[in-house]
Amino acid sequence: MFLLSFLLIPIIAAIVLLFIKQDDKVQLVAVGAALLSLFAAIYMLTNATSAFDAAWLPVLNSRFILQADGLSKILVLLTAISFPAIFIATGKNIVANKNVFLSLMLFTQAGLMGVFLAGDALLFYFFWELALIPVYFLCSIWGGEKRIAVTFKFFIYTFLGSLFMLIGIILVYSKTADHNFLIESFKHANLTAAQQAIAFALFFIAFAIKMPIFPLHTWQPDAYEQSPTAVTMVLSAVMVKMGLYGVIRWLLPLFPAAANSHAIMVIDLSVIGLLYASFIAIKQDDVKRLIAYSSIAHIGLMSATLFTNRSIGTQGVLIQLFSHGINVLGLWIIADIIEQQTGTRSMKNLGGLAKKQPTLAILLVAFAFANIALPLTNAFVGEFLMFNSLFQYNPWIAAAAGVSVVLAAIYTLNMVQKVAYGTVSESVNKMSAPNKNAQGVLIVLIVIVFVTGVYPQPLFELTKDTLQQLFVK
Amino acid sequence: MNAIIVSALLGVLLMFCSWGIKSERLQKNITLIGFLVLIIANLAQLNGWYVIDFDTKGMLSFSRFGLYANTLLFIVTFLYIWINAEEVDQIGHQSGDFYALFFFILCGASILTSFDNLLMLFIGIEMLSIPLYILTGADKKNLLSNEASLKYFLMGSFSTGILLLGIAFIYGATGSFRLQAPQIVPSQGFAIEQYLLSAGLILIFAAMNFKVSAAPFHFWTPDVYDGAPTVFTSFMATIVKSAAFVAFITVFQSQSKALGNSWVLLLSFVIVATLLVGNITAVFQRSVKRMLAYSSIAQAGFMLFALYGVSDFANEGLLLYIVVYSLATIGIFGVLIKMKEYSFEAFHGLGKSHPLLAFLTTVFLMSLAGIPLTGGFFAKYYMLNAIMAAGAGLWLVIVAILFAAISVYYYFKLIQAMYFIPGTPSIKEIDKIYTYKLLAIAVLLLVLGVFPNLLFNYLYF
Known part of the structure; x- marks a missing residue:
């Protein structure tokens, strides 16, 4: 139950922000929410937390599972440190429609937390995309001169990558014993060597674009340059970690042979x-x-x-x-x-x-x-x-x-x-x-x-x- | 049965209303109440209560799936009229006539969800199509509308002829119009009958492709969608198309085995062609309305995946797709109707001047593009899952995904136009209530985007 707070705090704050107009109050709420997440993260490090598990899509056998091991914890901690740091450090920058800006930032935070905590492949994919969409709007609205074209390139690139991952997820899902998305069942999916190679490639493309690995990196320098700096910080401090996290959590354990x-x-x-x-x-x-x-x-x-x-x-x-x-x-x-x-x-x-x-x-x-x-x-x-x-x-x-x-x-x-x-x-x-x-x-x-x-x-x-x-x- | 009878009666009632009652508001309210009656009558049948119960001699059979599809179609139409009634009033003199036509179309739709006999398929298709020809030409003084109507009528009649020919072939091969007639297995029987059956099925396939605007039978779509009054385009692209899809899946999920392996080849060809034509052409459109017309072709390509094989995924997925796609399309057309012109430029600066409306448009577009958190994601997901389950081969899934990525390009072009390019949108006056109605649609899409199973809970119990 506790892990759910990593999603709820930023999401609730993001929604509240949409209805606040004064910039100083907006800043206060955003920093407050980010610090609250940070305290939650520190609490998580010092206390044992149990996984959150609830039925989500019974038809598909997909569950809403949040769980944290060391890998998750270290990235949750990084995310939780980054956001308040970014909000405080760039708080004085002049941003039009600051409430929307910070609200989208907090949605991104929720997406990232979800990616690092999800224990179900479909849920993971869900958050993977959720983290991307606010960033698209952040960069396109508040970015530099060439922002529209650059962000679009970035968006299409990563979206295409994640669609490949989706195929991979469906492929592995169809080969699991009892048709579910749990990471454990995915590890024991009954894949032939050829299927494993294909699934590996499909997942790898998504992660490789996100990290990015040469030669799929071309979106990155432009996107970093054109994004508002607060967003660049999120992109390079936390978001690229999604790719590496994906490799450690999903790619290597799922397809060791490939x-x-x-x-x-x-x-x-x-x-x-x-x-x-x-x-x-x-x-x-x-x-x-x-x-x-x-x-x-x-x-x-x-x-x-x-x-x-x-x-x-x-x-x-x-x-x-x-x-x-x-x-x-x-x-x-x-x-x-x-x-x-x-x-x-x-x-x-x-x-x-x-x-x-x-x-x-x-x-x-x-x-x-x-x-x-x-x-x-x-x-x-x-x-x-x-x-x-x-x-x-x-x-x-x-x-x-x-x-x-x-x-x-x-x-x-x-x-x-x-x-x-x-x-x-x-x-x-x-x-x-x-x-x-x-x-x-x-x-x-x-x-x-x-x-x-x-x-x-x-x-x-x-x-x-x-x-x-x-x-x- | 209830739905067919009640919708036909309501159609007649509305016809007289348009003659007897002058107030358009009253006509609209009668229609909305009529829809509630229709929905209740249909739900009553789901619980075993009939208005009139008689033996249809195997012409119709009422499955849970069909009745549930009815319910969904009626609810979507109800929402459609609830939102668009004012726009319908502005076309022609007697909006009551149009409401009557809607009911007749839904009567056809309810036949299409429950036919068990190819003749009923034919009747259903005709009842669906003929009112549509009229609706397309409803804007009598507009030359484009006339052209669209004539084009649609000629092409539609032609495809109906092909449908009939196919039905006749099948009758020749099997001696029955029944869907469940014993199938001719390739190994036994006289070869000519098998050829006849295959030819008949292929002809029906072509005719149905025409109705759902799948390539290479899609040529009427852009012109008709563009020429028809926008409010009716929205109806055509959603409810009508959905009903045709339910009929399509009913025929071919049971009959496709007769075609053997060539069925997969045929279907794959149509799907890839549809996705290709729809998506690639949509990229180059300057008018949002035409872009949406092509995008509706592309969406049909995705819905065709449900035909691959019999599975729960396919059926559930089709229902989900129908609902989500219809809601999103009704929503986006609801915004489009309020624009003074339909170019992308007209949307410039909408994000600044109408933030809520722009946000809603974004939700609709994202749902069409299939981005998570909107219903469109799970709709597409179910379809992909359905073909995986049917063992259609990974290449088709990859092709579908690539085209889905292309679709993001043109849907997001509109988002860019609204948010990132400054300007003054050329938009008509919009009252708050109208925006809130669209908001209701968007909320539905978001709810389905997180809990798609809400839709299926009633399918099995």
């Missing part, structure tokens, strides 16, 4: 995408695009590791899911502050941030370090485990992927240098007083970065049961 035989292809594609995104990131001048490509690179590493199918690597990914979300959120918030205050995202026009706003510059440097996974930061633990696993799988692939670490250092430090140091540029000089709310959020995030970097044990504990399920037979 996953094994296609692993080398997926790993190759992931590593190609990883290097490709890193090289492009070096060339970027736009801060937002740089972070977008950097994010693709990180996701590529995670997906490659997952398909090595080793417990050590998967452990790394489970932690990295959380860490990457926190780090990229921090970078986006800083990028947003810079854009809001200077009016530009081009690194050519930036410089000297350290002289103008030293605190922000320090935070930028800290998040940059986290982004390149220096020791002491949270990303280090995850990346270390992931490279370890890749190396065990194939040293050459690990070496190729390792190049990306160097490239990440190049583009990230280059950005830090151009933005934070050098002479104070005209646009940076315009910057007003620091945005206290956003800096407060950043400080909280940086505390998480270093605490989980130095003492990651709680995260290991949290994800232990998922790992056991996956690797102890």
